[in-house]
Amino acid sequence: MDNAKTRDNILIQAENLSMIYGNDHKAVDDMSFSIKAGEIVGFAGPNGAGKTTVIKMLTGILRPVTGRALIAGKDIVKEPLAAKQSFAYVADNPDVLLQLTGLEYINFVADIYKIPEEERAPRVKDLAARFGMTDALETPMREYSHGMRQKLMVIAALTHNPPAWILDEPMTGLDPSAAYELKQMMREHAAKGNCVLFSTHVLEVAEKLCDHIIIMNYGHSLYQGTIEDLSAAHPGQDLEEIFLEMIRYKTGE
Amino acid sequence: MNNVRTLFNVYRANFEMPTPKKGLKGSLYLSFGLIAFFCIMLPCCLIVGYMTYIMSLALMVEHNTINALLSEVHIISAFSMIFSMLVVFNVLFFSSDREYMVTLPLSHWQLLSAKFWHTYMAESVMEFMVLISMFIGHFVAAAHSYGAGNALGPVQILSAIIGTVVTPLLPLAYCTILSLVLMSVLKKVRSIKVFYHVSTILLLVFVAIFLLSFRGMGGVNVTNYMDSLSSGANLFLQICNILFFTVPLLGKAIGSGSILSLLLYLAGNAAVVAVMLFLGYLLYQEGLYTAGALGSCKKKADVSKLNLKSTSVFGTYVKKELKVLLRTRAYASNCFYINLLWPVGVLILFSLSENNENILRFLDLYREGYSRAALILLLIIIFIAFVASALNSLSSTAFTREGAHVDIIKYIPVPYETQMYAKAAVALIVTYPALLLTVILASFYVGWSALWSVYYCLLALSALILSIVTGLAMDSAAPFTLWDDEYSALRGNLNSFFNMAVIMVLAIFVCGIAFLAFELTPLGIVPVHLLILGLLIVLDVIAVIFGRKIILRNMEELY
Numbered sequence: 077m078d079n080a081k082t083r084d085n086i087l088i089q090a091e092n093l094s095m096i097y098g099n100d101h102k103a104v105d106d107m108s109f110s111i112k113a114g115e116i117v118g119f120a121g122p123n124g125a126g127k128t129t130v131i132k133m134l135t136g137i138l139r140p141v142t143g144r145a146l147i148a149g150k151d152i153v154k155e156p157l158a159a160k161q162s163f164a165y166v167a168d169n170p171d172v173l174l175q176l177t178g179l180e181y182i183n184f185v186a187d188i189y190k191i192p193e194e195e196r197a198p199r200v201k202d203l204a205a206r207f208g209m210t211d212a213l214e215t216p217m218r219e220y221s222h223g224m225r226q227k228l229m230v231i232a233a234l235t236h237n238p239p240a241w242i243l244d245e246p247m248t249g250l251d252p253s254a255a256y257e258l259k260q261m262m263r264e265h266a267a268k269g270n271c272v273l274f275s276t277h278v279l280e281v282a283e284k285l286c287d288h289i290i291i292m293n294y295g296h297s298l299y300q301g302t303i304e305d306l307s308a309a310h311p312g313q314d315l316e317e318i319f320l321e322m323i324r325y326k327t328g329e
Numbered sequence: 330m331n332n333v334r335t336l337f338n339v340y341r342a343n344f345e346m347p348t349p350k351k352g353l354k355g356s357l358y359l360s361f362g363l364i365a366f367f368c369i370m371l372p373c374c375l376i377v378g379y380m381t382y383i384m385s386l387a388l389m390v391e392h393n394t395i396n397a398l399l400s401e402v403h404i405i406s407a408f409s410m411i412f413s414m415l416v417v418f419n420v421l422f423f424s425s426d427r428e429y430m431v432t433l434p435l436s437h438w439q440l441l442s443a444k445f446w447h448t449y450m451a452e453s454v455m456e457f458m459v460l461i462s463m464f465i466g467h468f469v470a471a472a473h474s475y476g477a478g479n480a481l482g483p484v485q486i487l488s489a490i491i492g493t494v495v496t497p498l499l500p501l502a503y504c505t506i507l508s509l510v511l512m513s514v515l516k517k518v519r520s521i522k523v524f525y526h527v528s529t530i531l532l533l534v535f536v537a538i539f540l541l542s543f544r545g546m547g548g549v550n551v552t553n554y555m556d557s558l559s560s561g562a563n564l565f566l567q568i569c570n571i572l573f574f575t576v577p578l579l580g581k582a583i584g585s586g587s588i589l590s591l592l593l594y595l596a597g598n599a600a601v602v603a604v605m606l607f608l609g610y611l612l613y614q615e616g617l618y619t620a621g622a623l624g625s626c627k628k629k630a631d632v633s634k635l636n637l638k639s640t641s642v643f644g645t646y647v648k649k650e651l652k653v654l655l656r657t658r659a660y661a662s663n664c665f666y667i668n669l670l671w672p673v674g675v676l677i678l679f680s681l682s683e684n685n686e687n688i689l690r691f692l693d694l695y696r697e698g699y700s701r702a703a704l705i706l707l708l709i710i711i712f713i714a715f716v717a718s719a720l721n722s723l724s725s726t727a728f729t730r731e732g733a734h735v736d737i738i739k740y741i742p743v744p745y746e747t748q749m750y751a752k753a754a755v756a757l758i759v760t761y762p763a764l765l766l767t768v769i770l771a772s773f774y775v776g777w778s779a780l781w782s783v784y785y786c787l788l789a790l791s792a793l794i795l796s797i798v799t800g801l802a803m804d805s806a807a808p809f810t811l812w813d814d815e816y817s818a819l820r821g822n823l824n825s826f827f828n829m830a831v832i833m834v835l836a837i838f839v840c841g842i843a844f845l846a847f848e849l850t851p852l853g854i855v856p857v858h859l860l861i862l863g864l865l866i867v868l869d870v871i872a873v874i875f876g877r878k879i880i881l882r883n884m885e886e887l888y
Contacts, residue, residue, distance in 0.1 A: 097622055132621070135432040139618040156614075160434035171733055172429045174811045175343040187335045188433050218347070218811050 085113040087162075087240045087271040088134065092143035095129050095295075103129040104295040106143070111271045111288075113239070116262055118282035118289045119275040122323050126295040127275040128168060131244050134273075135165045147240055161189070163240040164233035168248065168275075170225035174218040178209065181217060182232045189236035196235060203231040206257045223249040230258060241265060243274040247281060259285055279315050293323045332435050336443030344451055344821055349807050358807070361827035368830045368837075370455065374462040377401070381466030388559050389474040395584035396558045396566065398467045402496060402576050403569035405459060410500035413452060414532050415662065416816050417504040420448050421613070422512060422620040424814045431617055441609040445505055451820070453497040460496055464489035467583065488582035488591045495598050499573055502598075502605045509608050512616035529662070538568070575601075642743055646751035647758070653730065654723075654759070659815035660730065664721050668763035671717055675767050679774040696776055700854040704847050706775070707858060708840045710768070710785050714792035715836035716829075717764055722819055723756040724800025725828035728808035728887070729818050735810045738884060745884040749801065749877070756797045764789040784858065791865035795835065798869075798876035800828045805883035839864065 088111040095104040104126040111117045119127050132138040134145045136152045136159065145152045148162035173181055179200075186196045204210045207227040217225055226249045234241070241262070247255050262272045262285065276282055282289050283303055291299040299306060299322060303315065310318045349355045384397035421444055430440055468489070471480030515527060557563035570577050575597035582591035640648065654660045679688075695702035718724060731737060738748055765786055772782040804824045812818040819825060842864060847857045 095622070132428070137428045137431050138621045157434050157436060160432060165432045167429060167432075172426055173339060173343045175347070176339065180339075180342065184335060184339045185433075188332060188435060216347075 086110045086146075087113055087148055088117075088242070088273055089146040090130065090134065090143070091146070093130060093133050093140045093145060094142040095126075095133060095138055096141050102295055104133070104140075107292070107295070107297055108143070109290055109297070109300055111240075111273055113269045113271055114266050115287045116266045116272045116285055117274075118286035119273060119292070120277070120279065120282055120289060120319065121275075121292040121298075125293045125323075127292060128244055129295075130292075131165075131242055131273075131275060135163065135242055136160060162238050163242050164236060164238050166226075166229050166233045166241075166243045166246050168244040170222065170229045170249075172229075174225075175216060177214050177216050178220070178228045178231075179213040181228060182213070182235055185232040186235050191236050199235050199237065200231070203234055206261070207231055207254050221249075223251055223254065226250055227254055234261065239270045241270070241272045241274075243272065245276065246274055247276060247278060279319055283315050291319065291322055298322050332439045333442045333446070336430075336435070336440065337446050340443060340447040341450070343813070344447070344817070347807075347809075347811075348823060354806055358823075358827070361803070361823075361830065364834060365827050365830035368833045369826075370458060373455075374458050377459050378462035378466035381463045382470045384555065384558075385467050385470035386473060387555055389470060391559045393559050393561075394471070395580040396561065396563075397470075398463060398583065399570070399576060399580045400558055400563065400566050401463050402460070402492075402579070403566065403573055405456060405463075406496065406500045406573045406576065407569060409452075409456060409497060410503055411532065411536060413448075413501055413504045414507065415529075415658070416452065416820065417445075417448060417501065418508040418511070419659065419814055419816050420444055421505065421508050422616055426813055427617065427620065437614040437617065438606060438610045441505075441613045442606065445501065445605070445609075449498060449501050452501070456497045457493055460493045461489075464493065464583070471584075482586040484586040484588055484591060485583050488579060488586075488594075491591065491595065492579045492583065495595065496576070496579070498598055499575060499601055502601045505605050506608055509605075509612045509616060512619055513612045516615065516619040643747055643751055643754075646743065646748060647754055650751060650755040651758070654755070657815050659819060663819050664723050664726070665759060667721050668717065668760055670720075671713055671763055672766040672770055675770045675774070679770075692775060700847070703854045704843065704857070707788075707843055707861065710771075710788060711792060711839050711843070711861065712836050713767065714764060714789040715796055715832050715839075718756065718760050718793050718796035718800065719825075719829040719832035721756075721760060722800075722822070722825045722828075723759055724753070724797040725804050725825045726818060726822055727752040727756065727801055728804045729810060729812070729822050729824065730815075731808070732810050732812060732818065735808060735887065738887060745881050746877075749805075749880050749884065753797050753801060756800070757793065760793055760797075761790060764793065784862065788862055788865065791862065791869050792836075792839075794869045795865065795872050796832050798872040798880075799831055799835070800824075802876050802879045802883070803828050803831070805880045805887070808887070 090107055090109050093104055093107040094102065096102050107126070107130055109117075119130070121127050129138065133140045134147065134152065136156050139153055147159040150159035150162065152159040173184070176184065182200055183196075186200075191199075200213075201210070204213055207230065209224065209227050209231060212220065212224060217228060220228065226246070230243075230246060233243075246258060250258065259281070262274070266272055266287075286303060288301060289299070289303055289306065290297060306318060307313075307315070310321075313321070348358045350358075381398060381401055384401070388394075388397045421441065424444075431437075468480055468485070474480075511527060558566060561567075575594050578590045578594035578597060581587050582594060654665055691702055691705075695706060728735060728738070738745070768782060768785045768789060771777070772785070777785070804822075807824070809818065809822045809824065812821060839861065843857055843861050846852055846860055847854065852860065
């Protein structure tokens with residue numbers, strides 16, 4: 077997918093993104109960031125901060141009121157098909173098309189992304205084995221647990237192996253081994269010159285995995301940069317304390 | 330495989346409601362399926378086919394070959410459009426898979442096409458069967474009038490086959506076009522409530538036009554209707570000939586075997602679908618963005634004014650059910666407001682037929698104490714009381730409506746029995762007032778005494794209880810909780826359909842007992858009334874005792 081990369085190796089770019097729900101509820105206000113090839117970026121913030129709204133604008137679910145989102149240099153509003161070919165998206169809710177079996181669902185996604193049969197077979201086998209889902213592939217998804225559905229969403233999304241991964245709360249519901257596998261795969265994917273953007277509430281995950289972190293609240297970006305820089309700017313505090321201070325969480329004292 | 334076909338196949342696979350295949354439940358579902366086929370689908374088709382035959386035969390005597398068939402196809406198309414409007418709007422813009430599908434590398438018109446074709450297939454099965462029946466009815470009448478050689482030419486038969494498949498396309502395409510335009514025109518008004526209201530207003534406007542178009546016939550009776558059809562002066566026919574402009578071409582192809590008309594019919598439908606797809610290409614993406622950005626006005630809560638009053642467990646469960654019903658658009662229209670159909674229907678029937686000789690004569694006979702008139706009225710009330718509860722699907726979707734969160738029934742610390750009674754109470758609270766109002770209005774027009782009014786209120790209640798227990802028992806056995814949107818919970822739910830079939834059988838059984846008791850025994854009409862009420866009360870007691878056990882066992886075995 078080298079042809080999908082831009083001149084500056086930026087794979088995901090948000091330029092002054094804003095979003096208003098209804099008539100006046102501003103969920104995201106002038107959000108900008110960029111993610112280069114080889115980076116893993118964590119998106120942190122309290123509930124209702126606007127993380128999912130930003131992800132929805134990046135993936136073409138919502139059209140920004142202002143600004144633009146680019147995936148591999150393609151504007152998601154102006155060139156939606158080209159942009160969508162360049163990312164894999166895992167939504168926070170895995171309850172989709174539950175009447176299909178796991179395999180039928182993966183085949184559906186593979187058909188949409190036009191993955192040749194000779195490529196999809198080894199990839200699906202590998203991904204299913206890594207997530208311990210091989211035995212469940214021919215079972216209808218309605219019989220899966222939440223975690224199994226989440227794993228299947230990840231397998232289907234990663235089957236087409238695009239340069240950018242956009243994952244909304246991907247660790248929710250995963251067992252420790254599956255969470256470990258996913259983190260490993262995120263590292264491997266980034267190491268191959270691709271990028272990963274994921275939202276999370278678990279700061280330890282962000283701390284261990286991310287090259288950069290974006291902290292947001294009330295639709296605004298509060299911090300963008302490396303964890304090291306953040307820690308250096310707040311000596312003597314751990315990441316959780318810094319995060320709570322940034323979002324002005326009242327501890328009750 | 331192209332993307333539209335891939336998507337279509339996925340929607341088709343995902344739409345089917347899983348039903349028990351083995352054991353007692355499997356056998357029961359198979360039986361319900363057979364009952365549904367033989368008690369709803371087949372009788373409907375036979376009635377429609379016979380009506381077409383009779384009407385066509387009558388008009389063919391006056392050398393009008395096709396207007397009877399045309400008027401029936403128009404009625405089907407109009408109903409299809411009325412009932413599909415909100416479904417299509419919801420499927421296109423508010424289905425739960427929207428946020429997932431739009432992230433895939435599919436063009437928006439491919440998504441629109443797949444959704445449109447899937448809705449067409451899913452919504453049109455019954456329509457196909459009814460259309461086939463109409464065409465058969467027409468052909469039998471034509472063969473009778475003009476001879477089989479003239480009526481059953483290859484072009485006529487081919488036209489009927491094509492017409493069966495193609496006719497449901499036009500109303501659905503119109504619904505899609507209206508939905509796209511509606512979403513596009515209103516994109517500046519970013520409040521979800523406005524969208525709901527506008528779509529409902531559009532629906533009411535269409536229904537009003539549909540009803541108003543009957544005014545051209547003068548008095549509403551069969552003779553006037555047939556005369557206006559024969560002369561071509563029927564306003565409904567005239568309006569629909571313009572609105573569903575391809576249907577007259579089909580009529581010509583079937584009536585006279587004109588290949589040119591058949592080709593024009595196909596071209597006309599193809600043109601409308603092409604316009605729909607073109608509009609979809611222009612407007613659908615914009616509509617999806619608009620749908621994603623909708624919200625209701627956010628009000629800041631004032632903690633001091635929050636209503637935090639406690640309610641009993643039963644009361645709060647009932648309140649929760651009622652709030653979900655009223656605040657979910659699909660449920661509000663299909664389960665709640667649909668109950669108004671009966672009182673409004675009675676009002677319209679008696680208002681429109683103030684000068685109708687047949688109805689006035691019937692009422693006179695009833696008031697003079699003519700027993701057969703009283704029997705007919707009894708049968709009508711029994712039938713309405715049974716069908717009202719089945720039609721609103723309240724009991725037959727009581728568990729289905731919980732959706733993916735059906736587990737709540739299991740994990741909340743409320744006895745299953747309380748939950749079951751709360752669900753039954755909701756069905757009763759919503760349905761019975763409408764039936765009461767229907768009886769009161771009917772008593773006003775018919776002139777029942779207070780005692781007879783009370784009798785009919787009790788009769789309606791007894792039938793309703795039986796219907797509610799049946800619906801709850803069926804839905805608790807295998808609730809369909811994996812729906813994509815609330816409309817699927819109602820449309821894709823076989824429990825509702827099967828429940829309707831079972832209720833029809835019950836209604837026919839009770840009506841049959843009443844009829845036979847009156848015709849074959851020396852009982853007078855008053856004892857027959859009492860016998861029927863007694864029978865229903867006994868059936869209620871049996872149903873409540875056994876139904877209660879079945880429902881509780883089903884709830885325990887749920888998942």
